[in-house]
Amino acid sequence: MYPMLRSGIVPDGVRQDMLHINPELLSNSSQSAYGRAFEQGYRGLRFEGALEQEFQRFYLSTHLVRLRWAGFLAITLFGLFVLVDVFTLPLYVSQWTASIRLGLIIPAFGVGLWISYRSEWHHHLQLSVFIAALITGLGTVGVIAVALAQNYPIPYEGILLVALFIYFIACLQWWRALLANLVTVLAFVIMEALCQTDPSQRLYQIIFMFTANAVGATGSYFLEYSTRTTFLVHALLNELAERDGLTGLYNRRTLNNHLDKVWRQAIRDGRQLALAMIDVDYFKRYNDHYGHAEGDRVLRQVADVIAGQARRPLDLAARYGGEEFALVWYQPTASELAPMGEQLREAIADLCLPHAGSETGRLSVSIGIALLRPSGEQHAETLLRAADTALYEAKQAGRDRVVVVGTI
Numbered sequence: 001m002y003p004m005l006r007s008g009i010v011p012d013g014v015r016q017d018m019l020h021i022n023p024e025l026l027s028n029s030s031q032s033a034y035g036r037a038f039e040q041g042y043r044g045l046r047f048e049g050a051l052e053q054e055f056q057r058f059y060l061s062t063h064l065v066r067l068r069w070a071g072f073l074a075i076t077l078f079g080l081f082v083l084v085d086v087f088t089l090p091l092y093v094s095q096w097t098a099s100i101r102l103g104l105i106i107p108a109f110g111v112g113l114w115i116s117y118r119s120e121w122h123h124h125l126q127l128s129v130f131i132a133a134l135i136t137g138l139g140t141v142g143v144i145a146v147a148l149a150q151n152y153p154i155p156y157e158g159i160l161l162v163a164l165f166i167y168f169i170a171c172l173q174w175w176r177a178l179l180a181n182l183v184t185v186l187a188f189v190i191m192e193a194l195c196q197t198d199p200s201q202r203l204y205q206i207i208f209m210f211t212a213n214a215v216g217a218t219g220s221y222f223l224e225y226s227t228r229t230t231f232l233v234h235a236l237l238n239e240l241a242e243r244d245g246l247t248g249l250y251n252r253r254t255l256n257n258h259l260d261k262v263w264r265q266a267i268r269d270g271r272q273l274a275l276a277m278i279d280v281d282y283f284k285r286y287n288d289h290y291g292h293a294e295g296d297r298v299l300r301q302v303a304d305v306i307a308g309q310a311r312r313p314l315d316l317a318a319r320y321g322g323e324e325f326a327l328v329w330y331q332p333t334a335s336e337l338a339p340m341g342e343q344l345r346e347a348i349a350d351l352c353l354p355h356a357g358s359e360t361g362r363l364s365v366s367i368g369i370a371l372l373r374p375s376g377e378q379h380a381e382t383l384l385r386a387a388d389t390a391l392y393e394a395k396q397a398g399r400d401r402v403v404v405v406g407t408i
């Protein structure tokens, strides 16, 4: 069954004023996975199940370029620090600090960068950047420790910059950035306890380290929260753009795009394609008799039945317009089409919806089905026209029936 987008309830958790999008778009969304995520909230920076995996892919694709820039920036800056070390520190200090930067930190970012260019390794990208962040944090603590141990204190502000880099530039997800920084803070506190001889300096530096982390953790939390919001809004808008607001089925534009796609696929595979056009009989009379709201309710019920008939990956159920629906069946056999159409017609009749304006006294549909083996000379429009002709024949023959036409 398709996710339905039609409950018409504005999700409670949605701050439309913050999202700056048309409230009408969100009002139809609470039945979709994205709408539900809005409803449930994501303060723990995690979505449920498959949605989280989808977010991870979105996060990767939207952060890949930034992440590469961050990698190049880190390598360049740490390369410059090596030069500064060599020119400003005595050799007995710089040989250690430069070794840590050149031997650990720069290679760690190099590995991350390399992975960013290997799409088959992308699922390890966050882990590799996390390891690089950890090495950078601990390495920088090591640099300060070496300098202190040699009685040559170097400016410790660098470790604060590293913390902010990990929180805001490394493109790590919040919990990874937090973990890398917490481990660094722990190492920093231990290092200060062991190597720092001036108690006031020790206190001062630890307080600043905690402050920088409080600022960084808070900022990066909100950053990821808003990335998640962007992801949901983006997905919701895409979903709403391709679905019909009343029934939740795909809309006509999506049907046309899908038909073009499966048409080409069927040519490649040498398969046949069927299209069923389904029209509710005497629906004008239904509306006139029961009212438009009741008509809407019935259209949704019919749509639910039709949605259940699109079972294969390349099948698709759509609302073609008004009280007309379409079903694409990929690779059916000619002999099964009439039974499939009959089954659908009967399933709708089995809803037992009373229809005072119909001779049968209950709501029925007419179905026209066309079957084609697509070829390069024709166009997907051919199938639509053929199904429309079959539907017209079904109507002409008295409605509440199935007509199959085919050129196979």
Ligand SMILES: Nc1nc2c(ncn2[C@@H]2O[C@H](COP(=O)(O)OP(=O)(O)OP(=O)(O)O)[C@@H](O)[C@H]2O)c(=O)[nH]1
Pocket (backbone or CB within 6 Å): 246, 279, 280, 281, 282, 283, 284, 285, 287, 291, 292, 293, 294, 295, 296, 299, 321, 322, 323, 395, 399
């Ligand atoms: N309730 C409701 N009615 C709709 C909707 N879209 C179209 N309709 C109505 O569907 C009716 C279609 O009427 P017709 O095209 O004359 O078709 P029909 O009455 O079903 O006649 P046949 O198809 O020949 O059996 C019109 O009254 C439209 O107003 C909708 O979203 N909701």
